[in-house]
Amino acid sequence: RKEVEQDPGPFNVPEGATVAFNCTYSNSASQSFFWYRQDCRKEPKLLMSVYSSGNEDGRFTAQLNRASQYISLLIRDSKLSDSATYLCVVRRPYNNNDMRFGAGTRLTVKP
Amino acid sequence: GAVVSQHPSWVICKSGTSVKIECRSLDFQATTMFWYRQFPKQSLMLMATSNEGSKATYEQGVEKDKFLINHASLTLSTLTVTSAHPEDSSFYICSASPSSGGLYEQYFGPGTRLTVT
Numbered sequence: 650r651k652e653v654e655q656d657p658g659p660f661n662v663p664e665g666a667t668v669a670f671n672c673t674y675s676n677s678a679s680q681s682f683f684w685y686r687q688d689c690r691k692e693p694k695l696l697m698s699v700y701s702s703g704n705e706d707g708r709f710t711a712q713l714n715r716a717s718q719y720i721s722l723l724i725r726d727s728k729l730s731d732s733a734t735y736l737c738v739v740r741r742p743y744n745n746n747d748m749r750f751g752a753g754t755r756l757t758v759k760p
Numbered sequence: 761g762a763v764v765s766q767h768p769s770w771v772i773c774k775s776g777t778s779v780k781i782e783c784r785s786l787d788f789q790a791t792t793m794f795w796y797r798q799f800p801k802q803s804l805m806l807m808a809t810s811n812e813g814s815k816a817t818y819e820q821g822v823e824k825d826k827f828l829i830n831h832a833s834l835t836l837s838t839l840t841v842t843s844a845h846p847e848d849s850s851f852y853i854c855s856a857s858p859s860s861g862g863l864y865e866q867y868f869g870p871g872t873r874l875t876v877t
Contacts, residue, residue: 747809750803750806751803
């Protein structure tokens with residue numbers, strides 16, 4: 650089993666749609682969780698951290714369910730510019746330097 | 761702030777040659793840098809963790825004699841792909857961490873696309 654697993658995608662949605670991505674992680678002791686965005690042939694960029702209480706940043710909402718070891722990302726009112734690959738990232742426990750990436754979910758927002 | 765650069769951004773080399781990739785933190789000191797590899801349509805795979813002034817820690821399955829890492833200063837780490845082969849063609853990305861504990865980010869370089877012919 651992979652350490653971080655994501656929805657395989659791809660997701661093709663019209664502008665204005667709401668889309669949700671899921672991610673599960675295998676190490677229950679993991680402490681920190683993130684969503685990164687990666688555009689084609691570019692480096693990943695931090696989209697948002699995921700906190701236990703859930704957090705929102707504009708059109709983006711991240712949720713964490715520690716009991717189920719599950720993380721989600723919700724994008725509302727999707728824009729063309731949201732088209733990218735979204736990476737679920739989990740920081741390994743006891744080593745703040747070590748992050749593990751999911752395979753990513755590709756999103757294409759169409760006019 | 762927190763800018764990481766990589767050089768070169770792309771390189772084409774012949775099979776059997778060696779290629780050096782540089783990763784620099786431009787406006788902060790990085791005690792730890794990370795080297796990732798990403799094949800097409802796959803996620804980033806951590807190759808090794810590089811700590812300034814000490815030997816790198818390689819992930820299982822990554823040949824340390826093939827992928828030489830040097831982290832000689834707090835702002836520079838290098839990855840040398842020795843005796844490159846076509847299967848080494850990939851997108852190599854480094855990242856740097858400016859602190860040693862607590863919640864913090866890794867800042868990624870723009871990546872180096874290596875093509876071995």
